[in-house]
Amino acid sequence: MKPLKSTEIIGNWATIFLPIEEDESINYTKLSDQIDRLISMRPNGIYSNGTAAEFYNQTEDEFDAVNGLLAEKCNAAGQPFQIGCNHMSPKISLERLRRAVQLKPGAIQVILPDWFPPSFTEMLRFLERMAREAGDVGLVIYNPPHAKRKLLPEEYRKIKTEGIPVVGCKTAGGDEQWYAEMNGISDFSVFIPGSRMATGISRGAHGAYSNVACIHPLIAQQWYESMADDMPKALELEGRIQQFIQQVIVPLMTENAYADPAIDKLLSCLAGWADSGPRLRWPYQAVSRKEIILVRDACKKLLPEFFENV
Numbered sequence: 001m002k003p004l005k006s007t008e009i010i011g012n013w014a015t016i017f018l019p020i021e022e023d024e025s026i027n028y029t030k031l032s033d034q035i036d037r038l039i040s041m042r043p044n045g046i047y048s049n050g051t052a053a054e055f056y057n058q059t060e061d062e063f064d065a066v067n068g069l070l071a072e073k074c075n076a077a078g079q080p081f082q083i084g085c086n087h088m089s090p091k092i093s094l095e096r097l098r099r100a101v102q103l104k105p106g107a108i109q110v111i112l113p114d115w116f117p118p119s120f121t122e123m124l125r126f127l128e129r130m131a132r133e134a135g136d137v138g139l140v141i142y143n144p145p146h147a148k149r150k151l152l153p154e155e156y157r158k159i160k161t162e163g164i165p166v167v168g169c170k171t172a173g174g175d176e177q178w179y180a181e182m183n184g185i186s187d188f189s190v191f192i193p194g195s196r197m198a199t200g201i202s203r204g205a206h207g208a209y210s211n212v213a214c215i216h217p218l219i220a221q222q223w224y225e226s227m228a229d230d231m232p233k234a235l236e237l238e239g240r241i242q243q244f245i246q247q248v249i250v251p252l253m254t255e256n257a258y259a260d261p262a263i264d265k266l267l268s269c270l271a272g273w274a275d276s277g278p279r280l281r282w283p284y285q286a287v288s289r290k291e292i293i294l295v296r297d298a299c300k301k302l303l304p305e306f307f308e309n310v
Contacts, residue, residue, distance in 0.1 A: 001075055003136045004106035006167040009189035010206045011044030012224040014213040015052040016070060017268050017276035024281055026062060034274050035070055039077045041218040046074060047109065047209055049084030050142065052264035056088065057281045063096055071103035084109040086142060090126055098133055107167055109140045117148040127164045138167030145172045153181035160185060170209050179203040194220065195241050198234040201227050212241060214267035216306045244302045248295055262287050270296045271306050
């Protein structure tokens with residue numbers, strides 16, 4: 001597909017998950033079926049190799065196979081997609097990007113080098129080289145809360161001022177002042193957590209690489225589309241999503257120390273739309289089947305719309 005402009009990077013973007021077998025291999029048949037199911041739900045976009053797809057725990061052959069499969073299916077269906085060329089090593093990120101560009105994604109996601117936090121000058125050097133190799137394909141900066149260098153609005157603005165063709169970012173969001181400052185950056189798509197997408201959209205954000213889509217991409221898509229017509233109703237659903245996260249999910253992360261990808265895969269197991277399972281690759285721990293049942297029961301009570309017609 002053609003490269004996406006920042007104005008085309010909007011809405012509800014859903015992630016893929018790696019179906020991991022007991023021997024730690026990837027079940028590509030299940031992954032293929034999962035991608036087909038995602039495309040059939042027509043989210044605004046699909047992305048690969050973020051945290052949920054365990055980008056940090058793939059071989060390079062697996063990276064090529066996963067993203068080759070996604071690109072083949074999305075390009076055939078006219079489905080917008082992005083490829084995450086993330087890695088803790090800038091050298092490996094660059095090599096991944098060079099190969100990913102050939103798959104014709106709409107954009108490429110990158111994280112900043114993560115072993116030594118880069119200075120601003122080093123960050124510009126990294127992004128400039130990545131952008132040069134990406135050619136017409138724009139970069140989306142993935143800057144999660146646990147990143148060693150968390151970018152401020154004025155730093156995104158400086159990156160754009162330097163002429164580096166970044167088209168958007170994936171961030172944790174912020175307060176009203178943060179949104180006001182981010183809204184002042186032209187030709188730049190701001191994505192915030194899916195669980196706060198209604199609030200974010202109401203304050204000027206453009207969409208989410210969505211953890212809510214992990215529960216059910218189609219319902220998350222319908223929720224996003226409802227924001228244009230009935231924001232109060234969309235905010236009411238967001239309130240229940242936040243209640244579910246605070247009461248059910250946060251204790252799993254704080255008391256049981258489950259990592260973010262374990263939570264994302266847990267969410268994907270609740271409504272049964274994806275046959276990816278909860279298993280993570282060594283050494284990370286998956287949420288237990290017993291805990292999944294308890295979380296599913298709580299989710300059904302607070303968010304019944306995610307289980308309708310499933």
